[in-house]
Amino acid sequence: MRDVTRTAPYMHSGLFDIDEVLRLYNAGMPNDRVREGETYATPAPTKSPHLRPLGLNDTDLGDLAAFLESLEESHRLFPTPPLPPGL
Structure with missing residues (x-):
């Protein structure tokens, strides 16, 4: 879950932000009902x-959104290690 708030947008369609995803799960991931006579x-x-x-x-x-944001870590730049001689 580390850095989850930096990987938006979410879900398979990429249409949701973190607040929308939390609200969807809070609602129990409701399904759209098909109206009579409609087909998909x-x-x-x-x-x-x-x-x-x-x-x-x-x-x-x-509070849950704030907790998820707290899992972000600072991005550290590490120097590239030196290559062995001859490479």
Whole structure:
């Protein structure tokens, strides 16, 4: 999870920022319902039964986002090690 907040955008489509992803998981990853008479070229993926609404409030979601941001590490530049002679 280190530096996860630096790897946006998220999800397979790349359409979400970290707050949107947290809200999706908080809602239990709801599926779009197909309206009667509509069809799609590809079926919706099957969601795990373990994904359920978490019930976090806005403060909890903010705290979780802050925790994820705290996992960023400073980027250190390390000098390139010298090559052995003759290479």
